[in-house]
Amino acid sequence: xxxxxxxxQTLLRNSVRSALDEHCKPAHVRAMMDDPKGYGEAVxxxxxxxxxxxxxxxxxxxxxxLGLVELALVLEELGxxxxxxxxxxxxxxxxxxxxxxGSAAQKEKWLPAIASGKARSTAALLEEALDWxxxxxxxxxxxxxxxxxxxxxxxxxxWAHVADFVLVPARAPEGLSLFVVxxxxxxxxxxxxxxxxxxSRWSEMRLDGxxxxxxxxxxxxxxxxxLLDSLLRRAAVMTSAEMLGAARRCLDMSVDYAKVREQFxxxxxxxxxxxxxxxxxxxxxxxxxxxxxxxxxxxNAGAEDAAxxxxxxxxxxxxxxxxxxxxxxxxxxxIGFTWEYDLHLYFKRAKALExxxxxxxxxxxxxxxxxxxxx
Amino acid sequence: MDLNYTPEDVAFRxxxxxxxxxxxxxxxxxxxEDRRAWHRKLYxxxxxxxxxxxxxxxxxxxxxxxxxxxxEMARANAPAPTNSLGIGIVGPTIVVHGTDAQKRRYLKxxxxxxxxxxxxxxxxxxxxxxxxxxxxxxxxxxxFVVNGQKIWTSGGSIADWGLLLARSNPGVAKHKGITCFLIxxxxxxxxxxxxxxxxxxxxxxEVFMTNARVEKSDQIGxxxxxxxxxxxTLGYERGGRALARITTYATQYSRLVEAARRLKRxxxxxxxxxVVRQKLGRIWAELEVERYGxxxxxxxxxxxxxxxxxxxLTKLSYSEFExxxxxxxxxxxxxxxxxxxxxxxxxxxxxxxxxGDHGTWAYAFLWSRAGTIYAGSSEIQKNVIGxxxxxxxxxxxxxxxxxxx
Numbered sequence: 094x095x096x097x098x099x100x101x102q103t104l105l106r107n108s109v110r111s112a113l114d115e116h117c118k119p120a121h122v123r124a125m126m127d128d129p130k131g132y133g134e135a136v137x138x139x140x141x142x143x144x145x146x147x148x149x150x151x152x153x154x155x156x157x158x159l160g161l162v163e164l165a166l167v168l169e170e171l172g173x174x175x176x177x178x179x180x181x182x183x184x185x186x187x188x189x190x191x192x193x194x195g196s197a198a199q200k201e202k203w204l205p206a207i208a209s210g211k212a213r214s215t216a217a218l219l220e221e222a223l224d225w226x227x228x229x230x231x232x233x234x235x236x237x238x239x240x241x242x243x244x245x246x247x248x249x250x251x252w253a254h255v256a257d258f259v260l261v262p263a264r265a266p267e268g269l270s271l272f273v274v275x276x277x278x279x280x281x282x283x284x285x286x287x288x289x290x291x292x293s294r295w296s297e298m299r300l301d302g303x304x305x306x307x308x309x310x311x312x313x314x315x316x317x318x319x320l321l322d323s324l325l326r327r328a329a330v331m332t333s334a335e336m337l338g339a340a341r342r343c344l345d346m347s348v349d350y351a352k353v354r355e356q357f358x359x360x361x362x363x364x365x366x367x368x369x370x371x372x373x374x375x376x377x378x379x380x381x382x383x384x385x386x387x388x389x390x391x392x393n394a395g396a397e398d399a400a401x402x403x404x405x406x407x408x409x410x411x412x413x414x415x416x417x418x419x420x421x422x423x424x425x426x427x428i429g430f431t432w433e434y435d436l437h438l439y440f441k442r443a444k445a446l447e448x449x450x451x452x453x454x455x456x457x458x459x460x461x462x463x464x465x466x467x468x
Numbered sequence: 469m470d471l472n473y474t475p476e477d478v479a480f481r482x483x484x485x486x487x488x489x490x491x492x493x494x495x496x497x498x499x500x501e502d503r504r505a506w507h508r509k510l511y512x513x514x515x516x517x518x519x520x521x522x523x524x525x526x527x528x529x530x531x532x533x534x535x536x537x538x539x540e541m542a543r544a545n546a547p548a549p550t551n552s553l554g555i556g557i558v559g560p561t562i563v564v565h566g567t568d569a570q571k572r573r574y575l576k577x578x579x580x581x582x583x584x585x586x587x588x589x590x591x592x593x594x595x596x597x598x599x600x601x602x603x604x605x606x607x608x609x610x611x612f613v614v615n616g617q618k619i620w621t622s623g624g625s626i627a628d629w630g631l632l633l634a635r636s637n638p639g640v641a642k643h644k645g646i647t648c649f650l651i652x653x654x655x656x657x658x659x660x661x662x663x664x665x666x667x668x669x670x671x672x673x674e675v676f677m678t679n680a681r682v683e684k685s686d687q688i689g690x691x692x693x694x695x696x697x698x699x700x701t702l703g704y705e706r707g708g709r710a711l712a713r714i715t716t717y718a719t720q721y722s723r724l725v726e727a728a729r730r731l732k733r734x735x736x737x738x739x740x741x742x743v744v745r746q747k748l749g750r751i752w753a754e755l756e757v758e759r760y761g762x763x764x765x766x767x768x769x770x771x772x773x774x775x776x777x778x779x780x781l782t783k784l785s786y787s788e789f790e791x792x793x794x795x796x797x798x799x800x801x802x803x804x805x806x807x808x809x810x811x812x813x814x815x816x817x818x819x820x821x822x823x824g825d826h827g828t829w830a831y832a833f834l835w836s837r838a839g840t841i842y843a844g845s846s847e848i849q850k851n852v853i854g855x856x857x858x859x860x861x862x863x864x865x866x867x868x869x870x871x872x873x
Contacts, residue, residue, distance in 0.1 A: 094470070094471060094472065094473050094474065094477065094532065094763060094766065094767065094770070095469060095470050095471075095767055095770075096469060096471055096760070096763040096764045096766075096767045097469065097764070097767050097768075098469060099469065102469065162469055348858045348859070348860065351860055352859070352860060352861065359861070359864065360860075360861045362854070362858075362860035362861050363860065363861040363862060363863045363864065364863065365847070365850075365851070365863065367860075368850065368851065368854035368855075368858075368860050368863075369847065369850040369851075369854065371854055371858055371860060372784070372849070372850035372851075372853035372854045372857075372858070373850070375781065375853060375857065375858060376781055376784060376785055376853070379761070379781055380757045380761060380785065383757055383760035383761050383763075383764060384753075384756075384757050384760060386469065387471065387760040387763075390469050390470075390471050391471070394471075394472075396471070396472075401756075402756070404753075405752070405753040405756050405757065408749065408750070408753050409753045409754070409757055453750075454746060456749075456753075457745070457746050457749030457750055457753065458742075458745060458746070458749060459749075460748075460749040460752055460753060461739075461745045461748050461749045461752075464725065464752065465739075
């Protein structure tokens with residue numbers, strides 16, 4: 094039993110943090126908020142060079158061969174920096190999706206390209222009704238002579254506007270299936286959906302009889318349910334890691350501010366109303382840390398309680414991040430409500446991630462179902 | 469990071485489980501002598517004072533082994549041993565701060581429960597502000613004379629000895645005038661009165677000390693060092709109950725889910741009600757997060773690191789959780805949860821209460837209110853977290869200036 098980071102993991106975290114402190118300052122985040130593409134190629138190139146883009150992929154496919162604990166470490170730091178760009182989409186959605194269920198040829202084609210930074214990817218897991226249950230998919234895949242014709246409407250697809258491929262679930266005659274789709278293919282329309290977090294991007298993706306070849310199918314036709322469940326769990330835990338980073342940044346900023354901001358002739362941190370709130374924020378952050386790294390370890394190790402741990406993680410961290418980031422604005426008072434002060438970058442990142450890959454309520458229901466199944 | 473138990477720990481757990489199956493008392497523990505007998509059995513098996521150094525009769529065991537024993541006892545619903553304050557606080561205090569003579573005289577008898585101990589800290593006007601205590605210890609040359617009142621003394625009614633904090637010098641700043649003593653509870657100057665709590669039971673006592681005598685040889689540490697010594701003893705929590713606590717909650721949780729399958733609302737089982745499911749899902753997530761936190765604490769302890777002020781986070785987390793959990797239990801169980809007698813089998817807290825203690829939801833619910841008050845209230849813990857972990861400035865306090873009176 095050892096619930097702490099190894100020396101290598103600590104080194105990785107430190108190197109990610111110092112690289113982001115240098116390349117992803119708040120000024121960079123703000124610049125990308127106004128950028129049409131939304132991310133900087135220089136930082137992307139740096140990430141490729143440092144090996145982050147292929148972190149969980151096997152070494153023969155250009156990866157670092159590391160696991161989900163390491164990926165969570167990187168994502169926590171990215172959340173802490175409110176990193177603007179398609180890292181999560183490319184590595185944790187498209188990349189992990191193919192890693193979990195892709196054919197040898199699909200992996201060979203895409204994973205090295207993702208790892209080197211040449212290609213970006215994402216997954217379109219959500220439709221109009223916002224049901225994260227993969228079984229609710231309504232998009233369709235009709236059989237053609239040598240492939241499939243996809244139709245449907247996907248929403249809130251992260252970074253689809255810069256993706257080279259999108260994993261698209263659709264209902265084939267055989268059942269739920271998953272496809273690799275080129276977002277520039279005829280019949281695909283990508284339309285931006287602009288949320289409050291301008292440093293992360295969503296699109297609506299309309300598929301109007303999009304033709305794909307047989308080799309676009311991920312796994313067997315009709316067999317995508319289990320794969321999508323696995324991917325959703327990983328996405329839920331990895332996005333929790335990013336929320337954890339944003340929450341920790343909000344806590345750090347609040348504590349620093351409470352030490353220097355004076356009212357009534359003393360630092361506001363000396364008042365119990367503020368100090369106790371900060372203590373509660375730390376408690377939530379530390380508990381969220383436990384939830385994220387336990388779940389990341391459990392998924393990586395294939396532990397018996399991995400699915401349960403993933404739902405516990407996402408439900409706990411969604412609530413914790415909401416509280417911590419919200420409280421941060423309250424501790425700051427007026428300045429925390431200004432555009433100029435950086436706090437809202439992290440507040441908005443956590444808020445944008447809160448409903449994704451199942452919100453707290455969705456995962457709480459899964460927790461109870463899981464228990465009934467094991468009663 | 470590896471959250472699997474080592475093969476050694478798995479084997480040790482199996483061994484403890486088998487021992488408990490063999491040795492659990494078959495009959496209900498009714499008297500103090502029954503409990504002492506059970507205590508001695510546990511001690512002889514090496515399951516008590518496990519973390520104490522071997523030279524003082526302890527087991528020199530690793531924190532994980534201690535946690536596993538407590539956890540298996542919780543799983544088996546085993547009766548508690550006695551003298552928990554003696555083993556948890558008094559003994560370690562003597563080990564660290566006592567003289568050789570004190571160690572020889574007291575330690576072994578603490579482990580064997582030959583002498584039972586209590587802790588005389590809190591006073592009616594010194595709760596969260598413990599350093600405001602006013603019980604006095606007057607130097608009479610060859611002994612001290614103690615006067616004052618203590619409260620919230622757990623096990624006071626059965627204790628032979630007490631670990632006492634008293635003011636030996638009223639003329640200096642309040643944290644500097646306190647000394648730590650060992651006091652014989654079996655003397656005419658000591659009057660112990662049971663304190664009836666909201667549970668209806670009396671785990672705590674009030675202790676009145678009137679010209680009570682403390683030998684010079686029973687002073688612990690130097691004069692005026694009592695506050696500093698008390699600070700270290702409060703930090704002796706070694707995570708021993710870290711896992712056991714969670715196992716107890718988990719057992720209670722499964723009983724709650726079973727009840728929710730039987731109970732109905734508007735003709736449907738409560739377990740199918742989405743609102744109830746959300747609440748159950750939330751509390752289970754919180755319970756598991758407490759377990760993960762316990763594993764982090766045990767990881768630190770196993771490496772010989774001390775959580776320090778981090779212990780405040782742990783205590784704040786589980787004691788507040790326990791209140792939320794039992795509030796939910798009583799909400800789901802309705803009036804069944806309030807029964808102290810006449811509980812139908814289906815709505816009992818424990819399936820078999822033959823050997824366990826206080827098998828009612830009502831008692832667990834009421835008792836949960838104590839956890840966020842004793843051993844430093846949640847508010848005190850938040851002060852500690854704010855000041856010592858986050859480095860926030862201290863508040864301006866009137867008592868940080870001048871003497872005790």
